[in-house]
Amino acid sequence: MGLKIIVLAKQVPDTRNVGKDAMKADGTVNRAALAAIFNPEDLNALEQALRLKDRYPGSEITILTMGPGRAADIIREGLYRGADKGYLLTDRAFAGSDTLATSYALACAIRKIKDFDLIVAGRQAIDGDTAQVGPQVAEKLNLPQITYAQEVKSAEKGKITVVRRLERGVETVEGPLPCVITVNASAPDCRPRNAKKVMKYKHAKTVTESQAQSEDYIDLSTDRPYLNIEEWSVNDIETDTKWLGLGGSPTKVKKIENVVFQAKESKRISNNEEELEAMIVELIENHTIG
Numbered sequence: 001m002g003l004k005i006i007v008l009a010k011q012v013p014d015t016r017n018v019g020k021d022a023m024k025a026d027g028t029v030n031r032a033a034l035a036a037i038f039n040p041e042d043l044n045a046l047e048q049a050l051r052l053k054d055r056y057p058g059s060e061i062t063i064l065t066m067g068p069g070r071a072a073d074i075i076r077e078g079l080y081r082g083a084d085k086g087y088l089l090t091d092r093a094f095a096g097s098d099t100l101a102t103s104y105a106l107a108c109a110i111r112k113i114k115d116f117d118l119i120v121a122g123r124q125a126i127d128g129d130t131a132q133v134g135p136q137v138a139e140k141l142n143l144p145q146i147t148y149a150q151e152v153k154s155a156e157k158g159k160i161t162v163v164r165r166l167e168r169g170v171e172t173v174e175g176p177l178p179c180v181i182t183v184n185a186s187a188p189d190c191r192p193r194n195a196k197k198v199m200k201y202k203h204a205k206t207v208t209e210s211q212a213q214s215e216d217y218i219d220l221s222t223d224r225p226y227l228n229i230e231e232w233s234v235n236d237i238e239t240d241t242k243w244l245g246l247g248g249s250p251t252k253v254k255k256i257e258n259v260v261f262q263a264k265e266s267k268r269i270s271n272n273e274e275e276l277e278a279m280i281v282e283l284i285e286n287h288t289i290g
Helices: 040-055 069-081 099-113 133-141 195-201 207-211 215-223 273-285
Strands: 004-008 011-013 036-038 060-066 085-089 118-122 145-156 159-166 169-176 179-183 230-232
Touching (some): 004 040, 004 099, 011 069, 036 040, 040 060, 040 069, 040 118, 040 145, 040 179, 060 069, 060 099, 069 085, 069 195, 069 207, 085 099, 118 133, 133 145, 133 179, 145 169, 159 179
Parallel strands (some): 004 060, 004 118, 145 179
Antiparallel strands (some): 011 036, 159 169
């Protein structure tokens, strides 16, 4: 029997190329100044969902993301790799949401979707590194959760078995379905785009995107319903706007500081065991490693 899987994905700024204009004065990320990418650990989560779809015929994967209109790119990326459909939460009221407000909006959207067996997300997003959204969604939906997942071994007969990657090793745990799983970067990388799926879904668009296109593409989406990416506002998911955006976000950035790491001194060692051992001891003592 197939599984109904929801993958929580986020379009994030590429923090590998952060410059002086990366943050706004109010402490939020200036997304217009940075290239947008698919959050890396959400790709790991998508791969786990795809492997379950391969293992259990009839499974369906839904991508759920929240962001501006361009975040529809994340849904298309998911479709190219094997997902079946997606929902984009986009509304000015969502802007500036912290993890609490984000998880509230996602939980409201999941309640609207209703039919699911499993929710999978990356452990954390590279633009915040909080690892809070997945667990908060689980709490708001009153669902059990398994964090730090490295591999989903099985999901059948109302139970799921997961291998977790912890700081000092791994453990295998079992839990009931439905549940929420957050996936580590140590999990397998996501498979590449499938050429046939790229051709099938390359014109998949939200209503807003379709309105900006020529009439030919509007007719195409009418003839092929699978090209329609659903777009939901705060009203579509029945939210209370006081829990959204900056107003619904208790997390406030008080100060931003650019930190540049510079080497104050260097030390050259020769290739012998004594000096290598001395270097390792020194690094352990000053807590650089260990």
